[in-house]
Amino acid sequence: MVKVFVNGKEIDVDVESTLLNAIVKAGYEVPTLCYLKGIFNEATCRVCIVEISSGRLVPACAYPVSEGLKVFTDSERVLKYRRAIIELILASHKIKCQSCSMKGGYCQLLKLSKDYGVEGIPVCSECKLYGSECLLARGIPCLGPITIAGCNAVCTNEYSQCIGCRGPVSRYDVLKEGVELYVKYGIDVNEVLRLAELFWSSLPIIDTLRGLLRESKSGGKA
């Protein structure tokens, strides 16, 4: 048995075991994608990275424990890089992935991407895929820029505004970009907000959006 410290919590684990075992034993959680107990621990997805005493980031699923090792499962760096990795993994997926219903909708990756707020692909990207013209340019208030992709842009392809029935993107920067887009095309932000409230009024993110839109309004005036 060796002693390891998971987020400061002292715990004894078997010599052969990995950091993941220790962390789980200590009652903490680390997300994993490629790891499959007893079958696959090649540490390829890097989602399970944690920080160890030396400050290095190591994959929990493959890293062996050692006496007195200190592990931090959610230090700032860890979260930042884990987020970046999830973004990278998503970047290699099709946009469809966001609406993928494989595994009965229990896709680990999608869950993670929600947890870590990297659901950032807006419907706009799909419009571009289909090469349909941008309604904002026509002055039609369209929620495309701030709505999660995955619907194949079924509305915008028919030249009718996106009403955000799939819910908003959870990434602040994307929201921001979207709002900038509205300002750029001179869309009345009240219209946008009204439209957004149609489906999202119960979601916490609507407040963020409100704030952004209000800013843009004041900015628009100035």
Next chain:
Amino acid sequence: MSLSIQSKVDRVFGHLEVQVDLRDKDVKTKFVVMDDLRFFEHVVIGRKFTEVPYIVSRICGACSIAHFLASVNAVEDALKVEVSEDVMMLKEVMNKIQIAQNTVVHLYFLAILDYLNSRNLNELALSKPELVKSAIILNSLCLQATKLLAGRIVNPNTYVVGGFTKNLTKEVLEKTVKTLDKAEKVARELIKPIIDLDLPRLEDPEPHYVVLDPPTGYLSMSDYIVGSDGVRFRKSEYLNYISEGVSEYSTSKYCLYNGKTFFVGPRARLLAFSERLSGVSDIVGHVREELKNPFANLKAKAVELLYCIANSKEVLSSLKGRDLNIRTDVKVRAGEGVGVIEAPRGLLIHHYRLNDQGIITYANVITPTVMFSKHVEVATKSLSKKLLEEGVSLTEVEAKVGALVRAYDPCLVCAVHLEVRR
């Protein structure tokens, strides 16, 4: 013997219980809707007129297009928007195709089971595979056609107040026509078993009905409503004739036409305009004499199924030649408007009031199910009476009552969204 039937009616859109009380000599029946209230009329208040169709189309997954069109009509009426002839026709086509699709689902997946003594679709699929198969095919064909015109199979997104956003090109229309052509072939075969059904005999105790009254054509848009008593009135006056009431036992409202219970829907339409049914007159002949029988709603539906497909096919082929004028620009203004449409289950009324920003300040919606809810009670009552006199077992009665209710094809989720105004 137990003296009351409390029959949970399955194979309908929503949760319905029909109570037949036999304690004293005359039978009491109750049409008890058990879905929760869905205050849609409140939801839309304060929204912009452009959004209302989006919202109300989500009242019902089965007939979203009907609600959509009705509310669009209402808003256009309120804003005094004169949409072009083409748009009108296309709307009608959309509606017809949707009626056809609804009919397929109702007839072949829900209602017909009562007559082919199979408890559920699986059993039917085992006993009559080709029937179920072709029903499914027909359904999907109708859905395809819908998708082509309305953009989606539910909650259409190709139309905004003032006209179509989608550019309905020649290709699109041709595609639709092709699809409908396939559908028609299937339908012709498919409706035979319904037409030949041997329905339970039942004389309609209250043969009053209300239908939309188009100058020409069948299932066309119109501003006038006509009752079986010959009274014809503008849609905007509907409140003077059709009164809404609330029964304490049900979450849905009921309607009375001049204080009489009445029914709407295919049977009513057929009774009114059967002679206008071009192309399918031969079949109409079969069913016409039966139409007094509430059960005959099924046959009426079957007739409409074929007509809708055939007719919309013609219309589209006539349209696809020329270039369509599909947009009318909209000026926001205060106003009041009523939109009426013949939905799959009958007359559907949407009624809004807009202020000068185009914000909804008042909304009222009356769905077919609400209108014929009382009539269902009356009909079931007389049916169960009749059966009891014939001295059939209660279970039998229950089954028959269920079949009758199903023949109306009530949509409870539509019925209950209404806000209760006392």
Next chain:
Amino acid sequence: MSVVSDVDTVISNILNRYNSRQYLMRILQEVQSVYGYLPREALEKLSSIMKIPLSDIINVATFYHQYKLEPPGHYVFLVCMGTACHLKGNQDNYNVLRDALGIKEGTTTSPDGLVSVEKARCFGCCSLAPVIMVVSRDGSERYLHGYVNIQEARKLAFKYRGLASSKKKSGG
């Protein structure tokens, strides 16, 4: 020569010398030295004899740069893409070669199948940068050209295509 006919003999010869997973790399090299590339049949043969999943073999064959899965030309231009060579403009030479030999986008061999042009890793002759090495298909001949500029690259292209065509005539 038809590949399929003598593939068995070739493989068995090689496997007589080394027959174990650890020599897979060497074995593939030998196969390539015979054919100039790795014919599908050979790989399948290997996998069936050595009891290695074909996927594993393909994995190795595609992972390392040396292996080719399509037949190369009689001569192969290996354009060094080392740092020094890059800085001294071997990218331009590469483009010139492709252009002169009319090699289509996405392929490495000229349409007439005579010569191919490939990017290569540093030969360690950075002192002569930019460097272009030319090897014959069977690897028997190796010519190394240093200080190449685009004019010379053009000349080289034509020179070796000429050699290759003469080879082809002589049934090489």
Next chain:
Amino acid sequence: MDKCCSRCWHTPEYPCKHYIRCRTEGPLCHDSPECRAKRERRINEIKYGRYGLKIKVPIASCTLAAGAKEVYNAVVKEVNSSGLNIDVGITGCIGLCHIDPWLEISGKDLPSVIYANVKPEEVPKIIKEYLSKDLSRAFAIRSRGSTPPSKVPLLEELPSWSNQVRFVSRNCGVVNPESIEEYVAFGGFKGLEKALNTTPKAVIETVKRSGLRGRGGAGFPTWIKWDIAQSQVSDVKYFIVNADEGDPGAFMNRLLAEADPYRVVEGMIIGAYAIGASKGYIFVRAEKPLMAERLSKAVEEARKYGLLGRNILGSGFNFDIEVILSAGAFVCGEETALIAAIEGRTRPRQRPPYPATKGLWGKPTVINNVETVAHVATIFQVSVDEFVRYGTEKSKGTKMFCVTGSVRRTGAYEVPIGITLKKLVYDLAGGPPEGRNVKAVQVGGPSGGCVPSDMLDTPVDYETLQSAGAIMGSGGVVVIDDKSCMVDVAKFFTSFTLAESCGKCFPCRIGMKILYDILNNITEGRGSEEDLEVLTELSDAIVGSSLCALGGTAPNPVKSTLRYFRDEYIAHIRDKRCPAGVCARLVEYWIDPTKCVGCGLCARVCPANAISGERGKPYAIDRSRCIKCSQCFITCPQGAVTKR
């Protein structure tokens, strides 16, 4: 290495402990003047040729490319035809690539003279002149004790030589790389004999005292690796030498292995003895045939003379070496990937467990690079004290650097660690050619970084280079002048690592692709200011979370260029301009009327019909219509189309 007489009883089966020393210091087991004389004669023959005259021509990949083979043939032809009594031998590359092809003539009582850039046709003249003591053509003279003063400079006085410390490369360009006898004559395998007469622990102790650090890149102290491996209990251990030099711009390993392969073998045997390994592998690029050939030959020879195999030199220690041809993948520089390659698999794996504990086939394995083991051999041949005389506090000894790119004297130079880059670039390599200025120096290959010209005073050792954003790497030093675009350089390295990424872990596989795309956009004038932030963040993420060292260092070029040359990025992004005029999409093409012959090819290939003119007269490019596809530039047979 023939026996002196029948009394020499050494055979590979029953080896003699003093076999090696016996070869150089005359017979030891028995005392006989004639035997001793025989030995001395042999050594003299080796050094100065049988007739006191010897011509050495370097045969190595680089010199061959420069035409050394022809020179060699010419020499042989001349000697045979003229019937002169001269030995003609081959040798390895001396490291001064700018004088290739060269040859060296030496005589017992004549100076040993080096002739630079020899052409085959001038070989007869050279020989004639040398014999008539006319050294006008000579490049330099090797000082040997007392050399008669002449106007020909001494090799040792040339800046490119005087600043070097030829420690591990002492034999390069001196001995015949194919003859074990010569190697022994020049003190080879002495170190092995010494080592075998001590205990493994003592060997490691010696290495520890020398403070030798891995010359492969990371600079991990060699002795620690050995110590861990030595302390492991295992039936079999492995010692691997990584000669798979994939690092663009570095060729010192190739040079060493080609010029002095036996040194590598000797070092290997010593290391194997230290950790108790019974089997060794040399992993060498198949793309470098000569290197592989020389190494395999060296192994065979050594085996023949009982220096490999059972009971080496009677020490009871068994060890054998196998040369493995690598099919080539840059990632094999990563220890675990190299092991995978030897096992016939691909791709690195997560460390720990480190190879020293669980390596090849799960057995303890030590992996050193060529230069490291060569150093070990030299340390044991010469002495630790000699080694530690050079270098800095933290990193001792000397290191070979390959200075390439825009310098006058490209070559591989061995210098004490801690020498400044300036010295390396200007004094040794002679600085950039006329009219060019050094903009940056790229150290450490694709995983290294760029050091700007104003930081050339940084001493070259592991720590300071790291703090400067570069790494020592295997010692490739590429001098970048003002004609090169730093963004393009970064893009180049990124494309390299992108192509070489094994694709096992996400950060490297997809991160590098995105990095590359962004850089590509920038070089094509489609970049935005935000991109720079993305670059930085992404680079950090990749470094922080990649599986192996390749991913862990791959973004270094981007990071360092971003750090020192942000202005160039900005120039590309803001005013869509490539300051160095490299990025094809951002430069202007124009036709040099003096060079243009008016063939009209360019006009024909131009997809935008931007080129006009009439046959025979200079053509001209219409800037407004030019789409910068660079087709004309590629097509023009005269090189008249130029970038600006």
